Amino acid sequence: MLAGEEVIEQMWGVSLDRLYDSDEGQRILSCIQCGTCAGACPYGEHMLYPPRRIITMLKAGLIEDVFDSDSLFKCVNCYTCMTKCPRNIRLTEILLPLVKEQSAVRLEEMPAELQKAIENTYRYGNTYGESARKRAAWIETIEVPIRILAKDPAPVDILWFVECDLSYHPRGQAAARATALLFHLLGLDFAILGPEERCAGDCGRLSWEPGLAETLVDYNLSIFDKYTFNRIVTNDPHALDAFKFRYPMFAFKHKTTATVPELYAHLDRLKPMLTKKLDYLVTYHDSCCLGRHNGFYDEPRALLEAIPGVRLVEMDHNRENSICCGGGGGGMWLDTWYKQQGIERLSDRRLREVIATRANVLAVACPYEVSRFEDAVKLAGYEDRIIVRDITELLVEAIGGH
């Protein structure tokens, strides 16, 4: 289920009313109703219409009933159903977002927190509602020189797409500082867009507002056109997803990768810098977008194992069976809504697997996960026993003298 031109072609222009005209629609007709999707879905038991039933309803001409339910509110876009489907139906990429969009249109009232995040993204280009001008304010907090393309537009190898969480959230900024230092020490030629950058739009697309996502795509493409660079690297697996699967439909052709595989590519030079022994028992949480959707399972683990002293243990659900932190598909802004529905947050559920490994460090690679799991740790009362760290933070900790 990796990105590629074939995939993009299948996704392009598919709409619900002309679904069966597309190859993907034909594939949906081949569903054998095995229910693997519903069984694998982390919130399947809370959905009146899990993916299997959505397909049944669609075939029976009763899809309106699905639109009127809140089932798709519980879809966290984790790609589990799609990965497990024996017929390769591209549920998370095509059918579910289309149904989700219609469910959102019929909502009487959008949950306030999600509404605010969407409005903030529309107005300010980030979910936090912070000023776009402050997007690069975090670079004042480090010694490493960081080039902003607007000020110095010379061609560059790597356009580092920092994204909202790393730009504005204090814990995200820690990962941004760590990444900048690693890029600098590896001698990479990189620059950022700074105040010109806006949310890549993945969450907008997946969180019920495809129109907003397209606005952001248009905007970011116009900025990319201003500069010359060889490739894009981003820490946010959601942005990676957007660049790999959505932007190409709008004539975007840049090579894109995530920070973790980028660092892995330089592991031979990075490893000698990791001189400080960290006596940690680490378990790694696979991000849905980085793992299931883009296949980066070994790279994050190799980076962690390169740190002297680190011992890696696996949770019950790992690699393609990993359980979502609950932040995707708009879940990041539905915490209170889930709470009101009496549904356990996935980050709390996942943390029980972390605790079972007896690890004292939970390593993550997606900016959503740090704050979600730090909250879960607090709620479980494990503040003294488990710390949550981005992989880049751990690497920097292992570099002597930093």
Place this chain on the structure above:
Amino acid sequence: MNTSIFVIAEHLEGRLADMVFEMLGKARAIADADGGQVTAVLAGYDVSSLTATLGAADTVILIHDELLAEFAPQPYVRVLARLISERKPGLLLVGSTSMGLDLAPALSTELDAPMISSCVDITTEGDDYVLTSQLYGGKIMTETAVTGETVIAQILPGVFRMEDGQKEGTPEVETVGADMQPEDFRMRFENFIKPKAGDLDITQAPILVSVGRGIQTQENIELAQQLADTMGGVVSSSRPIVDQDWLPVTRQVGKSGMTVKPRLYLALGISGAPEHVEGMKNADLIVAVNTDPDAPIFSVAHYGAVADIFDVIPALSDHLAEKTS
């Protein structure tokens, strides 16, 4: 000038809106200065008892019809447009309320009459009414001299004194029929949905005593409640407290809860995760108590104490009790 002023007497569930008295008071003042007449227009079904509090008006025109029992824009616009085109008042005052926002523009179109929204003052100049109104949410004020057979002014609530329009006594009442059929209208009143009765609204409280994980047990929340009672405040919390079901979700401050701006925010045992700070950073005064000197809450607090909240809460309660006794 035409000094006959009509005021729409809006009512809901058997009670006149406060707004009606605010408008009546202003209308009375203009009429008294210019020797005019104030008429309250009361449309409804079996609402004649409401006329007893409309003493500030010279007359009440009561439009009585079953189709007016509950507010629906189409029948109301029909009867009011007919009345106004017959009686030709110089000025019609409508509240800038949900009902008024339905009525005024529709009447303006129906009667081809000038209308000014968001009015905060009315004066007269020669033969014209001069209306002061807000633009851009109050950032800009405009004064408009309006000429027209009937000028419609939509008045913002709370700008005129309600007391000026509160006068007991029933003025002369003229009852008018409506002669309408339900099938005349495509829009009708279905039912009145009341908002769910909620817990108290923490966004309105001037003092919030807010607790975090540091409170340790559900029983200890009572200590914060006692302190809040002494201070005249309300207890709120960070998310873990709500997640544990120790307080209802209505008390939660932060990204996934409420954004508050009290005069005093007392953060007790709250570490200050960014998601929490987002909801309270604009409070006038933030006082934080936490045992961890590195807790991020101290970076937004105006005053902070690295202390055990179980020492601070009783000490503060005792001190306040002493002061008030």
